Amino acid sequence: MIRLEGIDRSFQVGGEWVHALREISLEIPAGDYVAIMGPSGSGKSTLLNVIGLLDRPDRGRYLLGGVDAAGLTEEGRADLRRDKIGFVFQSFHLISRLTAAENVELPLVLAGTEPRVREARVAELLQQLNLSDRARHRPDQLSGGQRQRVAIARALAMRPAVLLADEPTGNLDLTSGREVVEILEGMNAKGITLLVVTHDPAIGGRAHRRIRMVDGLVEEGA
Amino acid sequence: MRTADLFVFGLKALGGARLRTALMLLSMTIGVGAVVMLTALGEGARRYVVESFSDLGTHLLIVLPGRSETTGTAPPMMGETPRDLTLNDAIALGRGRDVEFVAPLMIGSAPASSGGRLRDLTVVGSTWELQPVRHLRVRQGGFLPRGDADRASPVVVLGEKTLKELFGNQNPLGAWIRLGDRRFRVIGVLEPLGQSVGTDFSDIAIIPVASAQALFNSSSLFRILVQAKGRERIPKAREFILDTIRARHEGEEDVTVIAQDALLSTFDGILRALTYTVGAIAAVSLAVAGILIMNVMLVAVSQRTQEIGLLKALGASQRQVLGLFLAESALLSVLGAFTGLLAAQGVIWGVARLYPAFPIAAPLWAPIAAASVAVASGLLFGWLPARRASRLDPVLALAGG
Ligand SMILES: Nc1ncnc2c1ncn2[C@@H]1O[C@H](COP(=O)(O)OP(=O)(O)OP(=O)(O)O)[C@@H](O)[C@H]1O
Ligand SMILES: [Mg+2]
Numbered sequence: 001m002i003r004l005e006g007i008d009r010s011f012q013v014g015g016e017w018v019h020a021l022r023e024i025s026l027e028i029p030a031g032d033y034v035a036i037m038g039p040s041g042s043g044k045s046t047l048l049n050v051i052g053l054l055d056r057p058d059r060g061r062y063l064l065g066g067v068d069a070a071g072l073t074e075e076g077r078a079d080l081r082r083d084k085i086g087f088v089f090q091s092f093h094l095i096s097r098l099t100a101a102e103n104v105e106l107p108l109v110l111a112g113t114e115p116r117v118r119e120a121r122v123a124e125l126l127q128q129l130n131l132s133d134r135a136r137h138r139p140d141q142l143s144g145g146q147r148q149r150v151a152i153a154r155a156l157a158m159r160p161a162v163l164l165a166d167e168p169t170g171n172l173d174l175t176s177g178r179e180v181v182e183i184l185e186g187m188n189a190k191g192i193t194l195l196v197v198t199h200d201p202a203i204g205g206r207a208h209r210r211i212r213m214v215d216g217l218v219e220e221g222a
Numbered sequence: 223m224r225t226a227d228l229f230v231f232g233l234k235a236l237g238g239a240r241l242r243t244a245l246m247l248l249s250m251t252i253g254v255g256a257v258v259m260l261t262a263l264g265e266g267a268r269r270y271v272v273e274s275f276s277d278l279g280t281h282l283l284i285v286l287p288g289r290s291e292t293t294g295t296a297p298p299m300m301g302e303t304p305r306d307l308t309l310n311d312a313i314a315l316g317r318g319r320d321v322e323f324v325a326p327l328m329i330g331s332a333p334a335s336s337g338g339r340l341r342d343l344t345v346v347g348s349t350w351e352l353q354p355v356r357h358l359r360v361r362q363g364g365f366l367p368r369g370d371a372d373r374a375s376p377v378v379v380l381g382e383k384t385l386k387e388l389f390g391n392q393n394p395l396g397a398w399i400r401l402g403d404r405r406f407r408v409i410g411v412l413e414p415l416g417q418s419v420g421t422d423f424s425d426i427a428i429i430p431v432a433s434a435q436a437l438f439n440s441s442s443l444f445r446i447l448v449q450a451k452g453r454e455r456i457p458k459a460r461e462f463i464l465d466t467i468r469a470r471h472e473g474e475e476d477v478t479v480i481a482q483d484a485l486l487s488t489f490d491g492i493l494r495a496l497t498y499t500v501g502a503i504a505a506v507s508l509a510v511a512g513i514l515i516m517n518v519m520l521v522a523v524s525q526r527t528q529e530i531g532l533l534k535a536l537g538a539s540q541r542q543v544l545g546l547f548l549a550e551s552a553l554l555s556v557l558g559a560f561t562g563l564l565a566a567q568g569v570i571w572g573v574a575r576l577y578p579a580f581p582i583a584a585p586l587w588a589p590i591a592a593a594s595v596a597v598a599s600g601l602l603f604g605w606l607p608a609r610r611a612s613r614l615d616p617v618l619a620l621a622g623g
Contacts, residue, residue, distance in 0.1 A: 054535060054616045075539040082537020093532045093620065097238030107536045109227045158537070 001030040001161065001193050002051055007060035009046055020046040021057065022216040028195070030161065033188045035207035036197045042213040044197045045166055051195065052164050053081045065161060082111055086155030086192075088165035088184075092147045094139040094154075100146075101126065101135040104153045111158060125153040129183065145176025152183055162193045169200065181206070223542055232549040239522065243554070246511075246518050250558020250596055251565055253508040257592035258566035258584050260504045264497030266573075266582035271493060273581065275486045281322070281453055282355065282482040283460055285315070285446040285467070289476050305471045306442030309431060313371055314470060315448055318462040320455040325352040325447040326371065328434040334427065336388040336399040343384060344426045345401060347434020355447050358423060363395045363410035366430055374432035378406035382414040382424040401427065402437050456483050501588060505595055511558065512599030515551050519607035523547065530611050531619030544612035551604020552597065559596040563589050 009021040020043040028034055036044050049055035050062065053069060062069045065084060072080065094103050101122050108118040126132050129149045139147055148168060155163060165184060169177030181196075181203055188194040196203065204210055212219040236243040287307045312326035328347035333340060352358065353365045365379055378399065385394055394408045406429060414424050435441055450459035460479050467477050523530070533543055566584065573582045 049617050052535070054620075075541065078534070078537050078539035078542070081535070087535045089620070093528060093535075095529055095532070097234060102234075106533075109231065110223055110533070110536055110538050110542065112223050112227075154536070 001032070001065060002026070002028040003061075003063040004051075005061040007050060007057045007062060009043075009050060009055065009057050019216045021050065024060070024216075024218055026211070026218060028193060030193050031188070031191050033185070033194045033208040034196070034211060035204040035209070036195060036211045036213060037199070037201075037204050038213035043216045044213050047213065048164050048166050048195065048197055051162070052085050052087060053077045082107060083158060084161045086158070086160040086163045088148070088151055088155050088163065088168045090167040090170040092139070092144075092151045092171070094147055094150060096139050099136050099138055100131060100142065100150045103139070103150055104157055106154060107157045121157060122153075125156060129153045143176070144172050145179055148172060148176070148180050149183065152180070152187075156187065160192070162195070163187060165194070165196045167197055167199065169198070169203065223545070228545060228549045229553060231546060232553045235522075235526075235546075235550055236553060242518055242521070246515060246554050247558045247561060249511040249514045250508075250555055250600075251562040253504070253511040254559045254562025254592045254596050255565040255569070256504040256507050257501055257595075258563060258588050259569050260500040261497050261588040262566065262570050262582050262584035264493065264500050265585045265588075266580050268490065268493035268497060269581040269583070271489050272486060275482070275489070281450040281456060283448040283450060283456065283463060284480045284482070285448060285463055286478045286480065287442070287445070287476070289478060305474065305476055307446060307477065308441055308443065309372055309435065311467060311470055312431075312443065312446045314466050315446060315463055318448075318459060318466070320451050320459040320462060321448055322451045323351040323355050323447075323449040325349055325355045325449075326431050327352070327444045327447060328431055328438065328440075329444045330434065330438045330440075332402040332437060334384075334388065334399055334401050336397065339388055341384075341387055343401065345434060345437065346426050346428045347431040347437075348428060349431055352428065352447070355449050356423070359413040360410045361413040363408070365410055366428065367409075371430075372432050373430065374436055375430055376404065376406045376433060377409045377430065379410040379412060379428040380408060381412050381426045381428075384425060384427055385411050399427075401429070404433070404437055406433070453483065456481055497585065501591070505592070508592070508595050508599055511596070512555075512603040515554055515600050516603035516606060518554075519547060519551055519604055520610070522550070523607045523611045526611075527614060527619045528622050530614050531616045531621070534614075534616035535620060540612040543614075544608045547608035547611045548601060548604050551600045551608065555596045555600025555604075556593075558600075559593040562596070563593065 004024050004026040007021055007024040008019070010017045010019045012018075024047065036047065038044055046055065050057050051064075053064070064080065067080065069077065069080070095106070098106070104122045104125055105118050108121060113121075123132070126135050129152060131146065131149055131153065134142060134146060134150075139150070142150065163184065168180055168184065172180060177200075184194055184196065185206065196207065198204055285307065287305075309326055312324050315321060316324040325348050330345050331342055332345045334343040335341075346352075348366070349371045350366045350368045353360070358365065360379070363379075366377065367375070378401070380388070380394065388394070388399060389397070394411065397408050398405050399408060412423055429437070431443075448459060448463060450456045460481065463479055464475055464477070468475050530543060533546070538546070566589070570582055570584060573580065
């Protein structure tokens, strides 16, 4: 599903270059459940952004579902991202003026899906995430756990092949965090490829595979 | 993305920043409203002047004796004097196919007396056709009788002021007055016309032109008023007048024909130019509103950076983000144009109710031009912020930078 070959990514900060990713090669088969761990600043988010086509590597090859990302235009990458990838963020990134249902609907709206199809899909997702009675609530009327569930529903709206979660439980209490992880694992059980960046060893322990990053380098296993 | 969804998203975004949106709409409303209202005022002034002139007869041609040479052709030959305009000339002009009415005019002054009161009067000799040509209204009795122009009957129609001076509050109809050495029977009294452009008809006595010729012992007319059958037939009527006079005056074109219409179109042109000018000045406020839109949208882009990052993470391309923000600017300007048109219409309606005599009305092009300039400036000035939004780096934008 995901194949990285010699990926490099560095940033210029002030006058110095920071190597966020060094010669990363990685293969993640479809349906895998991978936990990415490591100290702060080790490049975990940068790796996720490259995999999610939000960021472009300076060097190396990246294949998503057999498609070479390097050969794509900006629009092509946007389309691929929309159709294949779902993002879940630590800080939810819900649009505050929209209701829960409208937030979930957003990727479908951007994709130009028919309103009737959209409505059915949103209702189904909200039910699946136990949010049906919160459909018309705005984000500020929801608890942290509920907000993250709305964000997950939104990430699933386009039925992506890959779900990328960057510290999805970072802003949640233990119970809501556990709940969110269980939902993500449920999706993985249905076949979605799941990548979770986390500091929580408990979550890391549940993944099928652990990747440890240190200073832009990958250490498999641990 | 479906176009309807584009605008729904834009509307929700505008609804998310109510105060900002309201202020933007206000500035667009003022801009569009100002253009429409000011042009409506200009157009009203134009119509007012045109209508005042129409009271004088817009299809009117005035024939004066003597050629007024404005172009530098050969000087008149020595000893050549222009022929007089005669009653027969006037009668001949009446035969034109494009001529509706012909009113010969003779003007002179004569001492008038009635029951011991004596006064010098302006005496106008004409025919019944003077009434429709000059839009004269009779208050009492009738106007000059129809019939042959060369019949000299001893009847007179008095102006309002003349009547007061000669008769006071007595009923003048049927009474006789003396003009010079002749006696005339009063058959009608004119309604006061007000102070309209042209001759004051309240201070005169109107008698048949043939009687005037006898009274003043002269056959030359002061001028001939010719009313064409329509505005578009004025040139033909003028041609006919010149041809006829030339034929009757041994090949000499020794008259001047003035079209009331020419004067009118001059005023018309000036006032139209004025309307365009005030419209253009008001349009500056539309440009200001456009710059405000740009400012507001730039603020929106920086406030909604994370949202833009999110949209990109959800699969929005640069073009889509550009479209989303342009749609917001377009909505602002379209809604502003709409409320501006409504406001202007309200004011125009109010003015029309308050001053019914003033024909205020926006010319058709004004709302169309104002609305399209508003939308165009919204899109033009919305372009820069939208482009800035579309070019944000998604990773940095998500981080809030
Ligand atoms: N846009 C950027 N500009 C400059 N430097 C960057 C940028 N993005 C990341 N970096 C740097 O790259 C390195 C890796 O950052 P990254 O966000 O991937 O770390 P991380 O492992 O996700 O850390 P954390 O656990 O704190 O989220 C860091 O040193 C960071 O400062
Ligand atoms: Mg990170």
